[in-house]
Amino acid sequence: MIRAILTDIEGTTSSIAFVHDTLFPYARERMYAFLRAHTEEPEVLAHMQAVAEEAGCAPEPDAVAAELLAWMDADRKATSLKAIQGMIWQQGYAEGRLHGHVYPDTPEWLHAWHTRGLALYVYSSGSVAAQKLIFGHSVAGDLCGYFSDFFDTRVGGKKEVASYAAICSQIGLAGSEILFLSDIGAELDAAAAADMQTCQLLRDTSAEPADAHPQARDFAEVNARFALS
Structure with a gap:
């Protein structure tokens, strides 16, 4: 689950x-x-x-x-x-010179998953501060409240299995209880090796498909594939 x-x-x-x-x-x-x-x-x-x-x-x-x-x-x-x-x-x-981009479906599904009771986390190579800026000053408003925590390279590299194991430990859940979403196959491989469930987002046509993982074009497909709500 x-x-x-x-x-x-x-x-x-x-x-x-x-x-x-x-x-x-x-x-x-x-x-x-x-x-x-x-x-x-x-x-x-x-x-x-x-x-x-x-x-x-x-x-x-x-x-x-x-x-x-x-x-x-x-x-x-x-x-x-x-x-x-x-x-x-x-x-x-x-100064109002920057506004964080999010895909149009991102606020909708963050809200839906948060309302359902799923805990939401971010893991990016950008600093936690930068992550909070993107979501806190997004084109859809402040989305930070949907997230329980943020992780960056201080927990380890995104292609390293140990990083995902550390996140599991910090979150306090087994890997099998966490779904990791990314467009990068090597990151998904590392997460899967830490027993996380995975799904590759193929929003960008230039993304290289990672056939070892379930795939989705948007969050609606993620939701349907994993029956999240």
Whole structure:
């Protein structure tokens, strides 16, 4: 029996294009200016020092910004990169320059599943802060209240079985009681190895089908396939 749903964001609740075509360029354009303006803030400084230690560069704004942009080019899932991106996005959301994209059916099914009593969780490579910004400032309003908790790379990589085992432990449910939704086959493989139930979302025609897992084009199909409500 499924008692909880753990969902990815990109390609699952929200458009991949929003992250890559809106959020990433927004952070890139403001990286240097943000670090220069906030270098004295303890949280920012701590992340700058972590980047400098890992990259072997000076812990000053321009050097760290250059390294972070290189990490973005390489699609690194580094915690400090995600944290600083999240801070930049937070400003954008607060100023009304950004609104989190969600697919039209996302609010409907989050509401339906939450009302049914299913516990809802998010697991994304983006920082927890960034996740809350997308859902808290979404085009459909504040959706954060539907979720019981959020997980990011601090629990481990999304293609690592141990990450999903850790999430099971933190949620307090057996893997078989959790349904993991993602568009990425390798993530679904790892979740299945931790005994989670899985479903691949194929919202984007460029997504590579993972035939080892049940598939759905939208949340209505997920709901019907697993008889969730």
